[in-house]
Amino acid sequence: MPVLTRLIPSPVVVDIRPGALDDLAGVLADERISHSGRLAVAVSGGSGSRLRERVSPTLPGATWYEVGGGTLDDAIRLAGEIKAGRYDAVVGLGGGKIIDCAKFAAARVGLPLVAVPTNLAHDGLCSPVATLDNDAGRGSYGVPNPIAVVIDLDVIREAPARFVRSGIGDAVSNISAIADWELSHRVNGEKIDGLAAAMARQAGEAVLRHPGGIGENDFLQVLAEALVLSGIAMSVSGDSRPSSGACHEINHAFDLLFPRRAASHGEQCGLGAAFAMYLRGAHEESVYMAGVLRRHGLPVLPEEIGFTVDEFVRAVEFAPETRPGRYTILEHLDLKTHQIKDIYVDYVKAIGS
């Protein structure tokens, strides 16, 4: 009888609740991640200093490192600084750039990473990828999953609302990404990892169906859990497939075509997902998704993030080029400019402007 099951690379600790940050040292000691309390904590120079003031009394054995931006050089510098410190673990305390810097540095010196995100802007907080700016633009570097993820919902509530909104768009876009994966399976025979798909889809659905709003802890709890599960789903499948399809290609197209004007990751992915659902003929789902995004204050029309319809059409047309090899509804339909325009008119009619 086959009894071998696979092991899922996943954090030992996932602690998501109001006040979680105050117990960080205790949780890490209990779970034998850091007995001695010797931690290298990476924070940003700006907003990080306030956090540092608040958290440092609870982490007496920690050494604090200010990290500049989210560049590969910053991450390499951080790795160089912490390598002689004989730490138990590296803690990334801050937004996505800080977490990604800390992820890369921890991997480089062979230490486990504790991710303590201070906003919920996207699903990178628990993913096996560090996104860093390098000389060629931006690179994605494979790194181990964090050993622990600690999300203090009180801290999340202090972050600007647009960060939470961005996380909503990123989580909800999973539903479109999974539909793209299934399409590629039907058309090209691409293998679907059922577990990864289940985790990512349920994460997206939970956020989509939740009646609460961004000011409520029970909604933030579900959103934070969804983003963590999305990250683990990517570890399970070994790539970003469970959370990235046409929605993310459209997002990348915005970033590449209009680098100075791009909106947040989740805003663009949410809009991309609602439109991609419409493209694939899932009109009811598209309208429902757009309604939910609207309710949370997210854009569902390009002009709501400062783009004209023509610019949006250009982004949709260019999107497949941003991710060669990924088969989504965009590659499947291979639409010409006028066709995208026509469908966009129908989309606007369907969701109501």
Ligand SMILES: [Zn+2]
């Ligand atoms: Zn994303």
